[in-house]
Amino acid sequence: MTYPVHGWVATPVRPGGHPDRHCAIAADNSKEAAELRAFLVKLSGRQMRHKKEFTNPALLAGLWVFLSMLEIMEAYSKEELDSLKATAQQFLGKVV
Numbered sequence: 001m002t003y004p005v006h007g008w009v010a011t012p013v014r015p016g017g018h019p020d021r022h023c024a025i026a027a028d029n030s031k032e033a034a035e036l037r038a039f040l041v042k043l044s045g046r047q048m049r050h051k052k053e054f055t056n057p058a059l060l061a062g063l064w065v066f067l068s069m070l071e072i073m074e075a076y077s078k079e080e081l082d083s084l085k086a087t088a089q090q091f092l093g094k095v096v
Contacts, residue, residue: 025063026056040066 025033025040037054040062048054076084089095 023056023059025059026054043069 025036034053037059041048041054041058042062043065044058044062046055046058046061048058072081
């Protein structure tokens with residue numbers, strides 16, 4: 001199986017050239033992939049059914065949040081983010 005990149009997610013492709021329905025992150029059985037899946041599900045804010053570790057939509061939603069976070073961390077300094085956090089806390093309280 002090859003793993004061409006479709007957008008941000010590498011998806012397995014069968015010899016016929018059709019991508020499987022799950023992404024490489026979902027298909028990987030390594031400890032690192034399991035940790036990444038748990039992290040992405042947490043970022044997605046989605047709740048999983050009992051005994052369900054993840055869903056592909058939850059992984060994609062979490063990946064979107066993670067990529068957005070990385071871009072923000074590159075665009076703003078720690079001081080700027082702390083200032084924005086303080087401003088948000090004025091409006092939202094200690095929730096932020």
